[in-house]
Amino acid sequence: MEYAVPQLTPTNVTPSQETPQPGVGKLKVYESAASVAAVTIPQAIETPRLRRQRYSKNTIRQWLESLSDPYPEQYVSFHDDNSEFDHVCAGAKHHHWWRGGMADHVKEMIGYSLDLYDLYPGDLKNIVTRDDIIIGCYLHDFAKIWMYEEITEEDRERDPKRYHNQQIFRPLYGAFDIIDEESKTLLELSRYGIVPSEMQWSSVLFAEGGYSDRNFGINGLTRVGNTVMARNPLAVIVHMADMYSSQILGRSLV
Numbered sequence: 001m002e003y004a005v006p007q008l009t010p011t012n013v014t015p016s017q018e019t020p021q022p023g024v025g026k027l028k029v030y031e032s033a034a035s036v037a038a039v040t041i042p043q044a045i046e047t048p049r050l051r052r053q054r055y056s057k058n059t060i061r062q063w064l065e066s067l068s069d070p071y072p073e074q075y076v077s078f079h080d081d082n083s084e085f086d087h088v089c090a091g092a093k094h095h096h097w098w099r100g101g102m103a104d105h106v107k108e109m110i111g112y113s114l115d116l117y118d119l120y121p122g123d124l125k126n127i128v129t130r131d132d133i134i135i136g137c138y139l140h141d142f143a144k145i146w147m148y149e150e151i152t153e154e155d156r157e158r159d160p161k162r163y164h165n166q167q168i169f170r171p172l173y174g175a176f177d178i179i180d181e182e183s184k185t186l187l188e189l190s191r192y193g194i195v196p197s198e199m200q201w202s203s204v205l206f207a208e209g210g211y212s213d214r215n216f217g218i219n220g221l222t223r224v225g226n227t228v229m230a231r232n233p234l235a236v237i238v239h240m241a242d243m244y245s246s247q248i249l250g251r252s253l254v
Helices: 041-046 060-065 072-081 101-119 130-139 142-146 153-158 181-190 198-205 223-231 233-248
Strands: 148-150 169-171
Touching: 060 072, 060 101, 060 130, 101 130, 101 233, 130 198, 130 233, 142 181, 181 198, 198 233, 223 233
Parallel strands: none
Antiparallel strands: 148 169
């Protein structure tokens, strides 16, 4: 696995009065009671703490294998039995529209979120876990495996103006006539003995932020929609990652 990010814990330091060494430039040298250390810019760039999971080559399966007990085996089996996840798009035209787009989208989300997790440990650690982030990102749009099908040549001939030239998938209507997409995902998870935590499932339900269906009821904004982003930091992280990946990295066709 590529995820190995030792943390550097800051210590109380004071500026040294020593003369900067050649090659260090204007970078200040700091000292503590224990030691004196000079860090050049190239050294800082190579520091493990600054590795970016956004560019990780891990597959979705490898991220799931890295989960803590008790769920790695169940999630890996769930993923293997739903292999369409690695094939389907994340959106027909608006983002990650290619074959494997859904997997690319989720890998970007996981990497971006884990970078935040490592860069700002004081904000996030002991509040959410690495497992929470991987699971929330993985499940946030899992139901899209049942929502899209590939466009055939017959489809294009029948309605040539309907599809973009580069478009590969089209929405499959009628997939959720009895239960909604999140309920179907949760039901399928239960068949593998997987029960997401409240925080994890909340991040799935509200991954679209203000656009999430669960924000609205007959009387307008729901009670949970009014409080969820203030009470569940994982929902905020998953929503941020979803927006960053889809809107900045997603290469929309329209």
